[in-house]
Amino acid sequence: MSTPDTHSQSSWWRDIFRGIGITLPVLAVYVAVGMAYGVLAVDSGIPPWLAVLMSAMVYAGTAQLVGVQMIALSSPPLSIIITAAVINARFFVMASALVPYLRHLTWWQRLLYGVQMTDATFALHISRLPHANASRTEIFTTNVAGHIVWIGATIAGVIVGQTANNLEAFAIDFAMPAMFIGLLVPLVRGRSQLLVAIAAGAGTLAFHAAGLAFWAILLATLTGLVIGWGADRWAK
Amino acid sequence: MGEVTILVTILGMSAVTLLIKMSPLVLLGNRKLPRGVEDIMKHLPVAVLSAMVVQLLMVKDGALNLTFDDALVWAALPTVVTAVVTRNLFASIAVGMGFVAVVRLIAG
Numbered sequence: 001m002s003t004p005d006t007h008s009q010s011s012w013w014r015d016i017f018r019g020i021g022i023t024l025p026v027l028a029v030y031v032a033v034g035m036a037y038g039v040l041a042v043d044s045g046i047p048p049w050l051a052v053l054m055s056a057m058v059y060a061g062t063a064q065l066v067g068v069q070m071i072a073l074s075s076p077p078l079s080i081i082i083t084a085a086v087i088n089a090r091f092f093v094m095a096s097a098l099v100p101y102l103r104h105l106t107w108w109q110r111l112l113y114g115v116q117m118t119d120a121t122f123a124l125h126i127s128r129l130p131h132a133n134a135s136r137t138e139i140f141t142t143n144v145a146g147h148i149v150w151i152g153a154t155i156a157g158v159i160v161g162q163t164a165n166n167l168e169a170f171a172i173d174f175a176m177p178a179m180f181i182g183l184l185v186p187l188v189r190g191r192s193q194l195l196v197a198i199a200a201g202a203g204t205l206a207f208h209a210a211g212l213a214f215w216a217i218l219l220a221t222l223t224g225l226v227i228g229w230g231a232d233r234w235a236k
Numbered sequence: 237m238g239e240v241t242i243l244v245t246i247l248g249m250s251a252v253t254l255l256i257k258m259s260p261l262v263l264l265g266n267r268k269l270p271r272g273v274e275d276i277m278k279h280l281p282v283a284v285l286s287a288m289v290v291q292l293l294m295v296k297d298g299a300l301n302l303t304f305d306d307a308l309v310w311a312a313l314p315t316v317v318t319a320v321v322t323r324n325l326f327a328s329i330a331v332g333m334g335f336v337a338v339v340r341l342i343a344g
Contacts, residue, residue, distance in 0.1 A: 032329075050242050057250035062284060067249055069291065074237050081248035088253045090280045093273075095260035107262055114258030171336035174308055175329060177292040178315050182328030184285035185319035196279045197286040204290040208300045216295075217287045224283025229276045 012137055019141025022128070026120040027145060031153045036175040037064055038157020043173075044072035048158040055154040059147060060118065063087045065176060066217060083218045094122045101129035105136065116143035192231040200224030307339040 020027075034055065041051035046068060054064055063084040070080045095114055102110055121142055128134060188194050203220030212219060237245075293309050294301060304310070315332035322328070 032326075045237075046242060047239055050239065050246060053243075054246045054249070057246060058253050060253055062288070063249065063253060066284075066288060067245070069288075071237055071242055071245065077241060077245040077248060080245050081252055084249040085252040085256065087280075087284050088256050091253075091257045092260055093278075095257055096264055099260060099264055102261060110261040111258050114261045115254060117257050171333040171340065174311055174333050174336040177289055177308065177312065178329040178332030179325065180285050180289045180292065181312060181315045181332065182319050182325040184282065184289060185316060185328070186323050187282050187285070193279065193282050196282045200283040200286040201290040204287045205294060205300065205302075208291075208295055217284075217291055220287040220290075221280070221283045224286065225276050225279050228279030228283065232275060 011135075015135045015137035016141045019138040020145055022124060022138075023121070023142045023145050026124065026142075027149045030120075030146060030149045031156075033061055033179060034150045034153025035157035035160065036179065037061065037068070038154040038159075039161035040065065040157075040176055041068045041154075042158055042161035044068050046071060048162065051158050052151065052154050055151050056147075058084070059116065059150060060084075060088050060091070070217070079215055079218065086218055086221060091117060091122075094119075094126075097126060098122065098129070101125070102139075109136065109140075113139070113143060116147050118146060121146050192228055192235065195231050196224045196228040199227035307336050307343070310339070311335045 037055070038051055041054070041064075042048055046054075051068075054067065058064055058067070066087060067080055067084060070083065095117060098113075098117075102113060105113065124142060125134075125139065129139075184197065188197055200220045200223060203223035204216050207216035207219045289312070293306075293312055296306075311332050314335045315328050318324075318331040319328040
C-alpha cells in the first residue's frame with residue numbers, strides 16, 4: 001500500500017500537462033484569432049463587454065465573426081440568430097460523431113463538453129480518443145484551456161482595438177478575410193467543393209445585388225449546400 | 237444597433253449554438269444521423285467560408301463595391317496562392333496582411 005492520494009494527485013497533474021501539450025498549437029491560433037475578433041468587434045461598434053460576453057457564451061469563431069459583421073450592418077436579430085444556427089449546424093454532426101467516445105462521461109459532463117466544443121478541439125479529440133485512453137482530466141483540460149484562452153484573447157483584442165483605432169495602418173482589416181481564405185483553401189479538395197465555393201461566393205454577390213444584404217450570407221450558404229448536394233448526385 | 241438589442245441577439249445566438257452543440261451528446265445516445273443530412277452538411281464549411289470571404293472583400297458599408305480599387309480585394313490573390321502552396325493558416329494571414337501593408341505604404 002503506497003500513498004494513493006499522492007499517486008492520484010501526480011497523475012492528475014500529468015493529465016493536465018498532457019492536455020495542455022496536445023492543445024498548445026490550437027491555443028496559439030486562438031490567441032491570434034481571438035484578438036482579431038476582439039479588434040473587429042469594437043471596430044464594428046460592438047460595446048467591449050458584449051464582445052467578450054459573445055466569446056464566453058457563443059464560443060464559435062465563425063458564427064461570432066459573421067454575427068459581428070451582421071450586427072455592424074444592423075441586420076434583424078432573428079436573421080443573425082438563424083444565421084448562427086445555420087453556421088453552427090455542423091456542430092450537430094461533429095458532436096454526433098463524438099458520442100461513442102464520450103460514453104464514459106456522465107450526462108452533465110457531456111453537456112459541459114458540448115458547451116466547449118469547437119472545430120479545433122473536435123479535430124483533436126476525434127483523432128485521439130478512438131486510439132488513446134485519454135482521461136476525463138485530459139479531455140476537459142483541452143476544452144477548458146481553449147475556452148479560457150479564447151475569452152482572454154478577446155479581452156486583449158478589445159483593449160488593443162480601443163487604443164489602435166486606425167486598423168488600416170496595420171492591415172488588421174485584412175486579418176479576417178486572410179484567415180477565412182486560409183481556412184477555406186485546404187477544405188476545397190475536389191470539383192464539387194470548388195463548385196460549392198464558387199456558388200456561395202457568387203450567391204453572396206447576387207443576393208446583395210438583389211437587395212437582400214441582411215440575408216445574403218445565409219442564402220448564399222444554402223445555395224452552396226444545394227449546389228454541392230446536386231453536384232454529388234450528378235457525379236453518382 | 238442599441239446595447240439591449242445586441243445583448244438579446246447574443247443570448248439568442250448562444251441559445252441556438254448551445255442547443256446544437258449539446259443535444260447530440262446529451263440525447264442522441266448511439267444513433268447515427270440520416271445519410272442525406274450528412275451528405276448535405278459536409279459542404280457547410282466551404283459554403284460559409286466562401287460566402288464570408290466574398291462579403292468581407294466585396295461589400296463595403298452594406299453595399300456592393302465592385303470597383304477593385306481596394307488593396308483588400310487584390311490581397312486575396314497572394315493569400316490564396318500562399319494557402320494553396322503552404323496549407324498553413326499563419327503563413328496565409330502573414331502574406332495577405334503583409335501585402336496589404338506594403339501596398340498601402342507605397343500608395344501612401
